[in-house]
Amino acid sequence: MSRRKPKDDDYDYGDLCRDLREARKTARKAHGLPCPECLRLLPKAHPTILLPQQRCKIHGYRDPRPRTEDTEYLHKKEQL
Numbered sequence: 001m002s003r004r005k006p007k008d009d010d011y012d013y014g015d016l017c018r019d020l021r022e023a024r025k026t027a028r029k030a031h032g033l034p035c036p037e038c039l040r041l042l043p044k045a046h047p048t049i050l051l052p053q054q055r056c057k058i059h060g061y062r063d064p065r066p067r068t069e070d071t072e073y074l075h076k077k078e079q080l
């Protein structure tokens with residue numbers, strides 16, 4: 001999402017982004033749970049995947065699990 005251009009030493013920049021995205025994907029898979037309201041009300045649609053304390057935009061359901069250090073960074077906007 002970042003449109004900023006690295007100023008220098010950017011030879012690793014692409015790799016870093018890719019690694020970060022992969023890490024996020026893995027963490028999301030590990031920590032993300034489908035919104036139960038999505039499953040209940042929209043069984044045919046793709047459910048919103050919620051991280052701890054994340055809110056489903058459709059139902060306002062908030063995941064009750066506490067945020068942990070493992071998942072905290074997933075909430076932050078991509079910034080390098």
Ligand SMILES: [Zn+2]
Binds near residue numbers: 036039056057058
């Ligand atoms: Zn939902």
